[in-house]
Amino acid sequence: MxxxxxxxxxxxxxxxxxxxxxxxxxxxxxxxxxxxxxxxxxxxxxxxxxxxxxxxARRPPKPPAPLAFASAGSAKLLRYGAENGRAPVVFVPSLINPPQVLDLSPSRSMLRHMSAAGHDAYLVDWGTPASDDGHLGLDRHVTERLLPLLAALPRPPILVGYCLGGNLVIGAAALQTPKAVAAIASPWNFKGFALADREEIGALWRGAKPLCQRLGYVPMEVxxxxxxxxxxxxxxxxxxxxxxxxxxxxxxxxxxxxxxxxxxxxPLTYDAGRDLFENFYAANASGLSKWRVGGKAVDPKQLSCPTFSIRSATDRIVPAGAAPEMKQNVTLRLGHVGMIVGGSARQQMWEPLSQWLSSHGG
Structure with a gap:
């Protein structure tokens, strides 16, 4: 036919x-x-x-963006909360897609909920890589972007990473101990992905890599x-x-x-894309504790601060079995994006996370 x-x-x-x-x-x-x-x-x-x-469809107007508290290269630290004497809480999104999923709309904003709950909340906006940023791998996003942003804070923060942002906050915590670390739907042990998915992603990268090398970046379409x-x-x-x-x-x-x-x-910087596809998906460097940041091997089980891993049994993007094992672990049934902005996110994710942050000084 x-x-x-x-x-x-x-x-x-x-x-x-x-x-x-x-x-x-x-x-x-x-x-x-x-x-x-x-x-x-x-x-x-x-x-x-x-x-x-x-x-x-017509899009409703977006709420005004918060002011930038600090910057490092193309990255900015946006402040949603206010000084209250407690530990700042820094939310770190993935490098893939914009950070707005954590501040999607007035009724579906984790950041504004956390601010209203009394947390001095911040959001990292990675921005758009400059033409000469192709050398910034995932490790250097930690050392040359995230850590300088955190250095501008008045006291050690609690770090909350979503998706690949969880990998980055774990890398940051391995170098500078924060008050606590939470990772939401973060892909750490890549053997937790179905073999067919890893093979599909590997084939995708093999096809796209030559063009990405010439461009110096990885387009989001890839x-x-x-x-x-x-x-x-x-x-x-x-x-x-x-x-x-x-x-x-x-x-x-x-x-x-x-x-x-x-x-x-x-787009992703070329080196960050190569790290993601070759070192993480293909070689499982993070899951084998072989990913190095600032010359140090990163292992979430070795972090001395309180740690919290949140995953979902219905997540198709990051299976629950791929999430890092931490001192406290919980499994939801909300999906990769649903746990952040879904109808049940406030009750099952935002409010319990807010309580956990408060219990650790945030």
């Missing part, structure tokens, strides 16, 4: 390619959509309807295509479901905000 796109499909692709909003990379998304909906014309129709609706490859059916189903979401609802606003976040963001 001929499954090549019809002229109408091609015309839609051309129209959407000029649209302001993603998904990125759009040609790959359309190919996945076409493949995953073969034999199901109703699903295909609803997915296209959801896609067009996403691209053309990373996004890897996420889509892990669960292509879900990628399409969520757009089909969005076609039926009530207009003006909180669910609509949340979908738009999450997808804009997932389809946005600056």
């Amino acid at each position: 001929d499954t090549s796109p019809t002229p109408a499909f091609s015309a839609l692709a051309q129209h959407n390619a000029a649209s302001q909003h993603g998904p990125r990379p759009l040609p790959l998304f359309l190919n996945i959509l076409w493949r995953e909906t073969e034999g199901d014309p109703e699903l295909r129709r609803r997915a296209f309807h959801g896609l067009r609706r996403y691209q053309e 990373l996004q295509s890897g996420f889509w490859a892990m669960d292509p059916a879900r990628t399409i189903r969520k757009y089909a479901a969005f076609a039926d979401t009530p207009h003006g609802s909180d669910e609509e606003h949340a979908f738009l905000a999450v997808e804009d976040w997932a389809n946005g963001g600056p």
Whole structure:
């Protein structure tokens, strides 16, 4: 059976390619959509309807961004809280996608919740790498970006890292002991990933590496295509479901905000991308305690401060088995993004985390 796109499909692709909003990379998304909906014309129709609706929807105004408290290179430390005599709490997002997932909207902002709960909360914004930042591997993001930001604080902080940000705060804690460390959905032991996923990601990097070397950075489209490859059916189903979401609802606003976040963001520096794909995914350097930061091997079990690992049994991006083992561990059922911005995040994630921060001086 001929499954090549019809002229109408091609015309839609051309129209959407000029649209302001993603998904990125759009040609790959359309190919996945076409493949995953073969034999199901109703699903295909609803997915296209959801896609067009996403691209053309008006976005609600964003809350004003907080002021920068400190900077290091392209990175900034944004302050959400206020001086209260307690330990500052620094939230460190992944280098992949923007930091806004931790401050998604007025009703779905972990940072604003933590500030309202009395924590002197900060958020790291990694910014856009400069043209000469290609040498910044994951280790040097710790030593040349994160640690200088933390040095501007009035007292030792509590560090909270999300996704790859958890790896970076563990690396920082190995060099300078903070009050406490929490890692949320952080990929540490890469043998916890399904072998098929690791092979898929390895093949993706082998194909993209020559271009990334020439560019000096890793475009976010390379990373996004890897996420889509892990669960292509879900990628399409969520757009089909969005076609039926009530207009003006909180669910609509949340979908738009999450997808804009997932389809946005600056590139990774080349060395950080190489570290991620070759040293972490392929060689499991972190899981084997062979990842070195500032010349020191990093092992979360050796950290002397209180530590807390939060993972999810339903996380497709970072399986629970890949999370670091720490002094305190908890497993949720909220998904990789759901544990941060989902409808149950406040009750199951934000409030327990806030209590843990308070119990350690934050």
